[in-house]
Amino acid sequence: MFDFLRVASSYFPLEIKEVIWVDDNLIISGEAWSFSTLSVWRVSKGSELLFTCWDDPVEKGLMRLVGLSLENISWININQPIDPSLIFTDGSRLDVFSSFAQDPWVFRLPSGVTYVGNS
Numbered sequence: 001m002f003d004f005l006r007v008a009s010s011y012f013p014l015e016i017k018e019v020i021w022v023d024d025n026l027i028i029s030g031e032a033w034s035f036s037t038l039s040v041w042r043v044s045k046g047s048e049l050l051f052t053c054w055d056d057p058v059e060k061g062l063m064r065l066v067g068l069s070l071e072n073i074s075w076i077n078i079n080q081p082i083d084p085s086l087i088f089t090d091g092s093r094l095d096v097f098s099s100f101a102q103d104p105w106v107f108r109l110p111s112g113v114t115y116v117g118n119s
Contacts, residue, residue: 013069019062037105045092082118
C-alpha cells in the first residue's frame with residue numbers, strides 16, 4: 001500500500017469538482033478521478049475539528065471542499081496503512097476510518113488505475 005501513496009501523489013494536485021453524500025456514501029471527484037467511502041470520516045484543519053459524517057447538515061461542510069484540490073495523501077497511522085488521510089490545498093484534511101472490510105474505500109486515479117483499501 002505504500003506504493004499507492006507514491007503513485008497517487010504523482011497525480012497531485014487533483015481539483016475537486018463534485019462532492020456527493022448519499023446514504024452514507026461519500027464521493028469526492030474531479031476530472032477523471034474519484035475517491036469514495038462508506039466508512040466514518042472527519043474533516044479537520046490543524047487542531048480544529050470542522051465537521052464529521054454525523055453532523056447535521058453535513059452537506060454544507062462538504063460543499064466547502066468543491067474548488068479545492070487534493071494535494072497529498074498519507075495514512076492516519078503510518079504503522080497501519082489502512083486509514084487514508086486526504087490533504088487539501090486549504091490545509092484541511094479528510095481522515096477516513098475504515099470500519100468494515102466489505103465496505104472499502106476506493107480511489108480511482110486519472111490513469112484509470114483503481115485502488116481498493118482495506119480489502
